[in-house]
Amino acid sequence: MATIFIPAQLKELSSGIGHVDVAADNVGEAIRQLDARFPGMKQRLCAGDELKPGLQVAIDGKMSSRGVLAKLDVAREVHFLPVIGGG
Amino acid sequence: MKAATSDEYKILGTRPIRHDGADKVTGKAKYGADVQFANLAHGKILRSPHAHARIKSIDTSAAEKVPGVFAVITANDFPDPQDKIADLGEGPVTLSHLGSNVMARGKVLYKGHAVAAVAATSTHVAEQALNLIQVDYEILEPVLWVLDAMAEDAPLLHENVFTDSMGEASEKPSNIEKHLHFEKGDIEQGFAEADIVIEREFKTASVHQGYIEPHVATADWNEDGQLRIWTSTQGSFTVRHQTAELVGIPLSRVTVYPCEIGGGFGGKIAVYLQPVAALLSRKSGRPVKLVMQRDEVFEGTGPTPGSFVRVKLGAKNDGTLTAGKAWIAFDAGAFPGGPIGPGCMCVFSCYDLPHATVDGYNVCNNKPKTQAYRAPGSTHVAYATENVLDEIAGELDLDPLDLRLKNAVKEGSRRVDGPVYPEIGCVEVLEAVKNSEHWNAPLEGPYRGRGLALGFWFNCGLKSSATANVNTDGTVTLIEGSTDIGGSRTSLAMQLAETLGLTAEEIHPQVADTDSVGYTDVTGGSRVTFATGLAVCKAGEDIQKQMRQQAAVLWDCDANEIEISGSTFSRNGNSISFQELAAKQLQLGEPIVGRATVAPDCSTNGFGAHIADVEVDPETGKTTVLRYTAIQDAGKAIHPSYVEGQMQGGAVQGIGWALNEEYFFGDAGDMKNASFLDYRMPTCLDVPMIETIIVEVPNPDHPFGVRGVGETPIVPPPAAITIAIHNATGVYMRELPASPPRLWKALQEA
Incomplete structure (x- = not known):
């Protein structure tokens, strides 16, 4: 069971709920469950079946490049964040 | 691990x-400029004299007739990338924007924007041909200051850019291309718990990465369709990807040979010359070399954003921070994209705030498309937060180091953007400050002051x-x-x-x-x-x-x-x-x-603190850096000399950002100081030897404990320097650079 933190800008879809616990194998499945509970969530987070360009997922604080395919088997927290480049 | x-x-x-x-x-x-071929053609680029204009027509016929000219190209020679988005590793780019930045399509959006290119027997012949290219412009009103560009009635750069608010687009096109919002806790409660609340506004100018080696690329489009490129770049694979997309050929047809590189600092990731050299080579049937002059580097390549940042902090009388609120607006420059995300994520990244909100806006304006510059976005926001924190320390009569230690993030602290820190070295860095000879050395004399600031960068x-x-x-x-x-x-x-x-x-x-x-x-x-x-x-x-x-x-x-x-x-x-x-x-x-x-999943967090001693000349407003120490957690310093070099280099770039560097724009949006004579970067005569202290708190995600070190050192300097100026003069400089005329004026008004 992982805790999905709902981005502040998407709380309008969750009636202000900031995080929910989901049982999902990966981030894509977690988003599908979020969308079932809070319709519109997938449209805001994804382009097709991928995370929207410019978004990344952080699992237990670690930024992952695997997007919707990132595994959640031992995850405790999931955050959706802007991508970070560097100079 | x-x-x-x-x-x-x-x-x-x-x-x-x-x-x-x-x-x-x-x-x-071998650097890019050293690449030679027997039949090499030399290219030059025609650049827009206007900051904002519609291109009504381009007539290249006279240029094409100049003896010695092999090829002339415009945006019409590039395939239309349409709405495709490419993931370039560090982030996505809309290829139509990237292509239009490489060669203007329909509109020019900043002075120096490329509009045509020529390949010829020599650069002189190419320049002669450029002078014969006729471009008919419809001049439009430019907008440069980020807040002006956010106004409802601002000149609009793009009809097809809408404000994205986490996946939701605005109804009308806008220069504001992105709005981000983060929140943690209950901001109203946090400020209600505070005994002191201070809110201040800060401005920073556009500054350039200032790499010594200009952009350079040589391309050879072979008869078999294979394209070879020799270039100065921070990423040969991203050059391959961008160039293949923009010239419309498969990746496998492009080979990129990275030459030695004379500095990049984030400014040599996006392509500028490589696709142009490629198409000139294809059209001329010979290898083509393009080398920018310094004015082209300033006017045609990415500076870091100019910015407006408002930060509000609340604290109890014992110094415990209760809440923080930030409102951040960054230049995007001519096209969408920029470091507003990390800017928002870094603004409170050094301090454990129970309640916080952050709003960030990325705004298109008539400047060169901004690019990454060492810890992109973090320097701007640290400048604001650290200055407000220092003011709180002064108001509460608390030691600024102790105030930072009291509120410093540590393992388990939750950032405003959500994630929890793993093992980090923020406290250890501050302890190293406390134990340093510099921090404990007396600093006496009139108009002298010491400043301390913290900085953070993630590492990818x-x-x-x-x-x-x-x-x-x-x-x-x-x-x-x-x-x-x-x-x-x-x-x-x-x-x-x-x-x-x-x-x-x-x-x-x-x-x-x-x-x-x-x-x-x-x-x-x-x-x-x-x-x-x-x-x-x-x-x-x-x-x-x-x-x-x-x-x-x-x-x-x-x-x-x-x-x-x-x-x-x-x-x-x-x-x-x-x-x-x-x-x-x-x-x-x-x-x-x-x-x-x-492809490691990681959270590699780098913290650094800088101590600056300055002396201000009240008659001229000139600030002299007397002594400077950079302290940083490197995880494990593999080669300490290189770690120290990164800390020193970043510190000096940050000192330049703090004291002198800025793009001066005229009313028409034209840069007035596009040379190293007039764009005032620090030289070795302007800075003391930068002292360094390496802290080693091993990164659990690397077998040797390595943390990245290259970017954090540019984050604290503007804050450390301006806090030192305040302690020297009593004046807070809330606009960068704190250049002699600006500081002199502030002293007169104090």
């Missing part, structure tokens, strides 16, 4: 001579590859794809040497072209020593696995029975050295080639 302790290392932490040192000090190193993981060939003389050739800006060849070789029990000199590192090494993301995000280092360590382990198998053949046993200690393989009293086994590899089995690719 468990990090080893420092005393286990033989190579790491030493200072071997860099592998590329001899070539660089004797002038033999991304993807890296490495191959290591074991030679029969016992040396190893290391092939990797991270272009070497700051000595990474040697820091990578040292990690392989440590893994294999060899010396750094026994490793021969090579930065390879895109056909000769596996995919590797850019040299940026402070990632190379960490992530490519991880690949190198794994390649070393792959070598050990193969050599263990060969030792098993030698001793007729199972490979699992072979023990490895340093460079010695042993079993039951038999032993053989790495060198001896390497010499036998062709008799014992296959040639030994180690390889590894990595």
